[in-house]
Amino acid sequence: MAFSMYGHPVADYVICGLMLGGATLNGILRIVADTHWTTDVLAGAVAGFGAGFGLAYGLHYAWPMTELREANMLLMPSISEHELSLQLSGAL
Numbered sequence: 591m592a593f594s595m596y597g598h599p600v601a602d603y604v605i606c607g608l609m610l611g612g613a614t615l616n617g618i619l620r621i622v623a624d625t626h627w628t629t630d631v632l633a634g635a636v637a638g639f640g641a642g643f644g645l646a647y648g649l650h651y652a653w654p655m656t657e658l659r660e661a662n663m664l665l666m667p668s669i670s671e672h673e674l675s676l677q678l679s680g681a682l
Contacts, residue, residue: 613638 596602617631663680 594602596605613635617626617635620626621628621631661680663678665676665678668675668677
């Protein structure tokens, strides 16, 4: 792990498992209580997992990002009224 939140790898994995289990139970109970459709819960799970795992992986572990970090460069999103883009910046 790149970031030790609780000071020990086992504690980090345990809390991760507990939080994933809690989120899963929450989704299941919402379906059972008939307050959400299954597709809503699955879409939320994909979005949540994508943001939690995919974003962390992309920013801290992925091959292109580590090379950018070593080169003291930054890749960041840019949002304006007419476009959505990525900007690459760094010192020359």
